Amino acid sequence: MLTHVGSSGYVFAVTQRQPVPNIAAGLLARPAWQRCAVFLLLGGLAGLGQAPLDIWPATILALAILLYLHSKTTAPRPAVLHVWLFGIGYFAFSLRWIIEPFLVDIARHGWMAPFAICLMAAGAALFWAVAAWCACRVSLRNAPMLGLAIVIAEVTRSLILTGFPWALLGHVWISTGLAQLAAFGGPHLLSLISMIAAWALVSLAGRFRVIGIVTLGLLVTVSFVLRPGPADPVAADAPVVRIVQPNALQHQKWDPAYRDVFLNRLVTLTGQGATPDLVVWPETSVPYLLNYIEDDLSLFSEAVRGAPLVFGVQRADTERRFYNSLVVMDAGGRVQSIYDKQHLVPFGEYIPGAGLLGRVGAAGLARNLGSGFTSGDVPGPIDLPGIGAAIPLICYEGIFAEELTDGGDRARLLLLITNDAWFGQAAGPYQHLAQARLRAIEQGLPMVRAANTGISAMIDAKGRILSQLGLDRDGALDVALPPALPPTLYAQFGDWPFLAVLFLLTLGCYGLSRREGD
Structure with missing residues (x-):
């Protein structure tokens, strides 16, 4: 507090305006174990949007915080680690049911349950970590690029190694009117919408505030307009x-x-x-x-x-x-x-590689693993x-x-x-x-x-x-x-229209990042 003597002789007390604390900088400066805990918890918060809870605002808020903190991170290594930890928290909570099969015969298989959930969560989150690394290679601290990279990672997770498109980010919209957009672009369009909503929330605190407000308003309007009402009566002669x-x-x-x-x-x-x-x-x-x-x-x-x-x-x-x-x-x-x-369940209905083991001379091991079911x-x-x-x-x-x-x-x-x-x-x-x-x-x-x-x-x-x-x-x-x-459009053309849009968005984001870098 400073004092100032006015022309009339009175003494005025002038309080200096204190700078607003930078919460993001404070968090990112904390010890590593505290940062790890925060990102794990944020990922768990994001998982609240999956059924049966369907708390989709929690998912969007958590993703927005992730994007915001990424925009304040100053080095690629912690950026990748943060996204990986966020993903582990998200998948560990969303896929918590994965332990249930091991509890059917708990005496024999119960010990494997913790390993199953940890490995599944860490493995699924690895797709996001790779996405973060790629995004950082293009442009460090670029939140939109990270969002697009994670959407691309979700598409990849759905296809590679026979695919596992469970708990996609777009699944949080299934209980809302936005789910009807899947008729046009499938589940990955909904994942993109999740990232767009998160970015719009982040933009409210930056220079794109108007665009963020318009985007959020548009999403709310579309959800309201597309939300189906009560089902029409089925025809009397329906089977x-x-x-x-x-x-x-x-x-x-x-x-x-x-x-x-x-x-x-x-x-x-x-x-x-x-x-x-x-x-x-x-x-x-x-x-x-x-x-x-x-x-x-x-x-x-x-x-x-x-x-x-x-x-x-x-x-x-x-x-x-x-x-x-x-x-x-x-x-x-x-x-x-x-x-x-x-499409059989790996390790559930067949053991990947059991046939290969037999062909390379490890027939005994192949027999021990078992061949399971055969695909139709x-x-x-x-x-x-x-x-x-x-x-x-x-x-x-x-x-x-x-x-x-x-x-x-x-x-x-x-x-x-x-x-x-x-x-x-x-x-x-x-x-x-x-x-x-x-x-x-x-x-x-x-x-x-x-x-x-x-x-x-x-x-x-x-x-x-x-x-x-x-x-x-x-x-x-x-x-x-x-x-x-x-x-529907999706029934006729599948993912191709969405993938074309995703490619153009990624190309445009890359171009803007290069331009700003110049």
């Missing part, structure tokens, strides 16, 4: 689908003492009430090989009373290769068509009598948006059978269901989803859940099949 959920717990599902209990439950639930136009059972709902259930098929035929039946089962071919299959049984109890799962080679769609063509999906296949756009004839519906009992009651079943909603939006097709322990549902072509059976319940849903919409 009725019965979705049966037996609630076979994973630790009992293959137990000889329980197998027939769950199979009889399926048959009983199927035979109740009026005859539907189609009956759908979940993945591996029949606990025997297809090769040995001829007598059971007649029992199934009596239960469905002339309706076609879709069920999941395992089968073996003449060379003793095993398949995870979806079977369509016609009204006469005959197997009409078989779809074998094509005949794509869908399959024909459902009285319904039309359906795109078949078995569990894991439902998370791969790009694999549904094969440019073939237009299907009538998406047909997903799954066994989410592996995920327990954690976030996994809810996140899997959310992705099913997104597949329906992308394709403009309704989805029939039959899950062993839940959540079974009928989803319309706008991603609305018309009816569902919750977790750990047995029962049956009789729901009229909603109509299909005209082919």
